[in-house]
Amino acid sequence: MTRPAKSPQTLKWQALSRDHHLAPFSDYKQLQENGPRIITKAEGVYLWDSEGHKILDGMAGLWCVAVGYGREELVEAAANQMRELPFYNTFFQTAHPPVLELAEAIADIAPEGMNHVFFTGSGSEGNDTMLRLVRHYWALKGKPQKKVIIGRINGYHGSTVAGASLGGMKAMHEQGDLPIPGIVHIPQPYWFGEGGDMSPDEFGVWAAEQLEKKILEVGEDKVAAFIAEPVQGAGGVIVPPDSYWPKIREILDKYEILFVADEVICGFGRTGEWFGSDYYGNTPDLMTIAKGLTSGYVPMGGLIVSDEVFDVVNAGGDFNHGFTYSGHPVAAAVGLANLRILREEKILETVKAKTAPYLQKRLRELADHPLVGEVRGLGMLGAIELVKDKQTRARFPSELSAGMVCRGHCFANGLVMRAVGDTMIIAPPLVISEAEIDELVSKARECLDLTARDILG
Numbered sequence: 407m408t409r410p411a412k413s414p415q416t417l418k419w420q421a422l423s424r425d426h427h428l429a430p431f432s433d434y435k436q437l438q439e440n441g442p443r444i445i446t447k448a449e450g451v452y453l454w455d456s457e458g459h460k461i462l463d464g465m466a467g468l469w470c471v472a473v474g475y476g477r478e479e480l481v482e483a484a485a486n487q488m489r490e491l492p493f494y495n496t497f498f499q500t501a502h503p504p505v506l507e508l509a510e511a512i513a514d515i516a517p518e519g520m521n522h523v524f525f526t527g528s529g530s531e532g533n534d535t536m537l538r539l540v541r542h543y544w545a546l547k548g549k550p551q552k553k554v555i556i557g558r559i560n561g562y563h564g565s566t567v568a569g570a571s572l573g574g575m576k577a578m579h580e581q582g583d584l585p586i587p588g589i590v591h592i593p594q595p596y597w598f599g600e601g602g603d604m605s606p607d608e609f610g611v612w613a614a615e616q617l618e619k620k621i622l623e624v625g626e627d628k629v630a631a632f633i634a635e636p637v638q639g640a641g642g643v644i645v646p647p648d649s650y651w652p653k654i655r656e657i658l659d660k661y662e663i664l665f666v667a668d669e670v671i672c673g674f675g676r677t678g679e680w681f682g683s684d685y686y687g688n689t690p691d692l693m694t695i696a697k698g699l700t701s702g703y704v705p706m707g708g709l710i711v712s713d714e715v716f717d718v719v720n721a722g723g724d725f726n727h728g729f730t731y732s733g734h735p736v737a738a739a740v741g742l743a744n745l746r747i748l749r750e751e752k753i754l755e756t757v758k759a760k761t762a763p764y765l766q767k768r769l770r771e772l773a774d775h776p777l778v779g780e781v782r783g784l785g786m787l788g789a790i791e792l793v794k795d796k797q798t799r800a801r802f803p804s805e806l807s808a809g810m811v812c813r814g815h816c817f818a819n820g821l822v823m824r825a826v827g828d829t830m831i832i833a834p835p836l837v838i839s840e841a842e843i844d845e846l847v848s849k850a851r852e853c854l855d856l857t858a859r860d861i862l863g
C-alpha cells in the first residue's frame with residue numbers, strides 16, 4: 407500500500423513518538439518505521455486523525471466509550487467536581503460524596519446480593535485487588551491454604567503482574583516469568599478454533615469439565631477462586647457454546663470456591679444487560695469492573711463484592727490494600743454521570759431491543775464472504791473469523807497475516823476493526839445507530855474484499 411504524504415504537523419508528532427514515547431502493546435520496530443496514527447478528536451462514534459480522516463470507531467476506543475464521544479454531561483461532571491474537590495483519598499476512615507454515591511449506584515444495578523464496591527484506577531488493579539481480597543477472605547475463614555486461582559488460557563484480565571498472570575495470554579506470559587505461582591489455567595471454550603470434530607455443545611461441556619478436572623488436580627482445599635470473562639474480549643470475542651455456563655455453574659455449586667466474573671468488557675450494557683453475568687444468569691461472588699464504568703472519559707475500575715464475601719472481610723479488621731486513586735472524586739463523578747446517561751437515555755433497552763439485534767443480523771450477512779468462516783457475537787460484540795477453508799475451518803498460513811492485512815485496510819478505509827490473529831473483532835459504542843451499523847458493515851465488507859484480493863491474489 408502506498409501512503410499519501412503526511413502533513414508537517416503529523417510528521418512532528420510522529421518524531422516525538424519515535425524519540426520519546428514507549429507505547430503499550432506495540433511492535434516497537436514497526437512503530438519506529440511507520441509512526442503512529444495520531445488521533446486528534448472524536449464525536450459520537452467517529453474519530454478524526456491528524457490528517458483529517460474520519461474513522462468509524464468499531465472498538466469504542468478500547469471497549470470503553472459506551473455512551474460515545476463528545477458527551478458534554480461528562481465534561482461538566484468532571485469540571486464541576488474538579489472545582490469542588492479535585493482530589494481527596496479514601497484511606498484511613500475518610501470518604502467524599504461522589505465515591506459513596508457511585509458505590510450505591512453500582513450496587514443498585516449489580517446482581518442481587520452484590521452491594522459492596524472497592525474502587526481502583528483500572529481493570530488490572532481490580533483484578534490485583536481481587537487476588538489479594540480472595541486470599542484474605544479464605545485466610546479469615548481459617549483456610550489460608552486456599553490460594554490457587556484458576557483462570558483460562560487466552561483469557562484477558564489486564565497487564566499488571568497479577569492481571570497478566572490471571573489471564574492466559576501466551577505472549578504476555580513469555581515475558582517476565584509469568585504467571586506467578588498460585589495461578590493455573592484451563593482451556594478456553596473456543597469452539598471455532600479448538601472444537602475439532604465435536605459439536606459446539608459437546609465442546610462446551612468438555613471445556614467446562616476441564617474446570618472440575620483442574621479443581622481435583624490442584625485439590626479443592628487449595629483452590630480459592632475461578633476467574634472468567636462472560637464473553638472473552640481481547641481473546642477474540644469468544645462466545646462460549648450454550649452448554650458452557652450451565653455446566654460451569656453446576657461444577658462451581660459442587661465445590662467450595664469463589665466465582666469471579668471479569669466484567670470489564672461485558673459490564674455496563676455491552677450485552678444489553680447491565681452485566682454479562684445477568685445475560686447468562688450466572689451468580690458470581692465478585693465482579694471486576696472498569697472501561698464502560700466511566701465510558702473511558704477518565705480512568706476508573708473496581709471490584710464488586712457479594713454480601714457473603716463482604717461479611718467475612720468486614721469482620722476481619724484492616725485490609726492492607728489500596729491505591730492513591732481508589733475512588734478518585736473526578737472519576738467517581740464522571741462514573742455517576744455516565745450511569746445516569748445509560749439509565750435516562752434507556753441505552754441498554756435500545757441496545758437489547760433494537761440495535762444489538764440489528765448489528766448481529768447485519769454482521770452475519772458477512773458469513774457469505776469467501777474469506778469468512780464464522781460470524782458470531784451478542785449484544786454490541788462481534789467477531790469475524792478469516793479462514794482459508796470455510797468447511798474445515800483451516801487458517802491461512804500465519805506469514806500471510808490475514809488479520810493484520812484486513813485491519814490495515816479497515817484503518818485506511820475509515821473503520822477501526824481490531825485483529826486478534828485472524829479473528830476480526832468489533833465492539834462499537836453502545837449508542838451506535840442503525841445507519842452507522844450499516845456503514846460499519848458495508849465498510850467491513852469492502853475491507854474483506856480488499857483483503858481477499860491481497861491474499862488470494
Ligand SMILES: *Cc1c(COP(=O)(O)O)cnc(C)c1O
Binds near residue numbers: 640
Ligand atoms: C481491559 C481489560 C482488563 C484490564 O483493564 P485495564 O483498565 O486495562 O487495566 C481486565 N479485564 C478485561 C476483561 C479487560 O478487557
